[in-house]
Amino acid sequence: MNLLKHKHYLLLLMLLGVFAMVTSCKNDDEPTPAEPVLAITTLTPATGLPGTKVVITGTKFDATAANNKVKFNNVDATVTAATTTALEVTVPANATTGKVTVTVGSSTATSAQDFTISSRATQDVVGEITANTTWTKDKVYILKGFVYVNSGVTLTIQPGTIIKGAPKEQDPLASGQGGTLIIEAGAKISAAGTATEPIVFTSLKDAGSRSYGDWGGVVLIGKAPHNRPGATAPEGGIRGGKDKAGLGTAGIADDNSGTLQYVRIEFAGIALSNTANSEINGLTLYAVGSGTTIDHVQVSYSGDDSYEWFGGTVNAKYLVAYRGFDDDWDTDWGFTGKVQYALSLRDPEYSDQSGSNGFESDNFNGNGEPATGPNAGMPLTAPVFANVSNFVFGGTPNTNTNSGSGPYQSAMHLRRNTDISIYNTLLVGYPEGFRLDGANTLAHATAGTLDLKGIVLANVTTPVRGDRAATGVSDEQATAYFGAAARKNTIVTTLADLMLNANNFNLAGPSFLPQTGSPVLTGAVWEGKGADAFFTKETFRGAFGTTDWTQGWTNFDPQNTQYK
Template sequence: MKLFQSLRYLMLAVAAVLFVASCNNDDSPAPVVTVTGVNPTSGPVGSDITIAGTEFGSDTTGVKVTFTGGARAKLKSVAPTAIVATVPSGAKDGPITVQIGTKAAVTSAASFTLGNKSVVEVAGDITANTTWEASKVYLIKGFVYVKDGVTLTIQPGTIIKGATKDQDPAKTDKGGTLIVQPGGKLMAEGTASQPIVFTSSKPAGSRNYGDWGGVVLIGKAPTNRPGATNFEGGITGTTGTYNVPTDNSGSLKYVRIEFGGIALSNTANSEINGLTLYGVGSGTTLDHIQVSYSGDDSYEWFGGTVNAKYLVAYRGWDDDWDTDWGFSGKVQFAVSLRDPEVADQSTSNGFESDNFDPGTPATDANNGLPLTGAVFANVSNFVFSTAPSTANTPKGSGAYGRGMHLRRNTSISIFNSLLVGYPEGLRLDGTTTLANATANNMQLRGIVVANTLTPLAIAGGVTQEQVTTFFSTAAFMNSIVTLADLGTLKLNAKNFDLTAPAFTIGTDSPLLKGAVWTDKGADSFFTKVDYRGAFNATENWVSGWTNFDPQNTNYDK
């Protein structure tokens, strides 16, 4: 009996312990393995990839990385959130599977594509003359600087990819950006059949605005800013006190820059554009360049004297042609095609031209000189083919603004150009800007403003009568075309087609004549054509080297 009671007490005690233990169990599930990304998403056998995720541990024992087709990868390192593995022989296109010990295997959402070009990662400074070959793909990580006295040469047909912020080796959240410092040179001369392409490191179908930084040239031509002015976007260094108008930062010919233009923070002026030019001199060549899906401005000139011909701004986020800090170069033949559903919170403009913000303070070391006095000719900008909207765009962060926003004492001149589908055509902003116009220093000639809600707008003390008198001067040959009369311009039927546009105009278009040239266009740089806008009826200069579907292009083979 006593034995029975002892056993009974023991069983009750065990039951009590088990009950307490069960009450203390929080039923939290064990951590699971996840795969959140693969980078790069393509490469040849023998190249390295990084698999991002969670709960990988830190020991290679028991870790299996298997490619589609059943080939096992050789592991180089394992960390809790990253596995570095080598693409094995026998790998095929498709997702990658990761198994950690006895835990359930996890397959990547993204597919890996077997490429036939090796991937070369580039980070830090380029300190010796270097050539990038078309037989390889180059992946720029973080800010890459071409140093003073160094030339980076890129062969025709080469693909360069910009890495995302999270791949910055310095852990500073900077997207891959190629920066040519004063005294350095970038020789990127493609051909019509073999353009050089800077693009996103993401796979086809998942690329987006601002995936990486962009291309930045910094030269020794004059700007109107003091010598210790910071560059935008966190770029190392400040402006110098250079005064070399003919400075040479290299040559860009038949070059595409896609999905760059990154916002580095929410702070104003923290962006990098698709192509950014600081004090770039006239010895530099810019010819046949397409900037697509830029997350900020497509092109921005900060001072300098560089000239350019045959530029394309395609589906940018903010402005197309932004001129500041005393830019005094020349540009001819440029076209912009915008997505009506994407604009920036600052309002997206075709031309945005400043001398600098906040104008011309008397205390400035340069007294605001040289004034922004660039000369553009034969530009065509297209946004809305229907009535323009002033509402915030459904896929962007803001609304569209003006075809030309000329402000802050700018003295830019624009000739023989066509601006279609903006809420406002010209906004003349500020009495100093007006003074430059009335003094005949800022010239607008042969301009066609079409399909706008407000063709001529004002700000900064300018009156409606003043802007109307200036723009409508008979000798200037400017004109306003309503939406109802847009068809009279005889634009191409595919002019506004976002995936396969065509820009040559009808043989009976009134745009084929009426060009105006003054002393501002007397320079031999300009081809003195008779037509207005970037195209005539026969010369399609975007043919062969541009790409209007970079989202779906396979750059890995």
């Protein structure tokens, strides 16, 4: 190698060294930016009522709203819009003050600041509502004594509004009447909540101290047909109307008492005295017509029946009876409406001295009225129920309770000339499954106007019985009716065979969807009255297939919910 080439070679090596040093220094001074992680930066606003729209800013959110799981102090919220750096959410109805979390995939971020649930102003409501009125969600309304919405008046209740019933000790008239909302015949209630902002009727008492029958309940009175004399007044001391003694005889089948949608009624069902039939139920419906809209209603901890229909033609879907004291679905006085998708979850420790039933259906009160022959032109009790699930005992059913005033009795106690029909229904954990009571009731069953098809009785001690010596229906007659092959009814002795959800009987956090392959997911029967166009012709028996319609708007822990 000559000297010139040698110098060029050395120069090249020096340049390469300098380049390496510069490159090394540059990498140290300017590192590659780190991948952003899931994080919450701000909450705007950071305080508000349930139903408030909140914008959460941060990083690494999912641009698809449904892929972001947001909770306000462990209560699920609804995400209404999303980008990778901002989420719009609605504060859930049950939220309490605390941290906000966002979960995307397996990662969870927690806010540094609390979201504060603000307190609402309170407003007492007493006496009569005589002009169209709107209750707004920025207030808490307190019912004291019997509150009547007069004929011709509409009470509108905004989504997310809270109404509390005061105990009878706070009755302004000192009549011993717990706070009760009564929609009189000719009046209307417009209570259209939403899944994210249900309307809540609850106890005035603080969280942790609420109980059965803290207040009266919600009562709707309409002008539809019933089978009582017109002078018959509602039970529990409620007046029949401002200017009349009883329910009247208008007989308007499509009468409209308004709307109840996404509504919860908690700790109602007060006993007004020791006299029979002096209680008020969670939701009581007198002669309510088919023009009324009722769906997505939950009655919890009712001190009497969760739901009772006294005549009328109103239809309903998506009803929940949670931890009631007496019956779940009580029908009488000529009720002829239709109900689909109904759930009852009972606390096995609590039942009533009268013998708590799932279904209790009557036509008359045992004194011969109305006439049992031509029925004096008045309607027989003939409702149609479909896709109902009632759950009591997950273990061995028994007739004794530790904390209630009486025993459990029957999943279905059908008596006194009723013409009820029940289809595709799951009834679990009662001492008795089906009690067929009364020769007239047996005659309806034999004629097919009382119709039971696609029923599953599970985990019951006595599946079917007559009333035996009382009115002459033998166990054999009742069994022959229920067990006829054409009815496709099923008696299951081993509860595990139904493949229900593992948390089906978990009172604090229930889950109701049957497991894949469960026999109740098939076998539905849609014959006779079940063919009516009102009913969605599901393939499953019971209230649930593959969709849990209780999600989002129900509350299975109202005892500990802060309502303010």
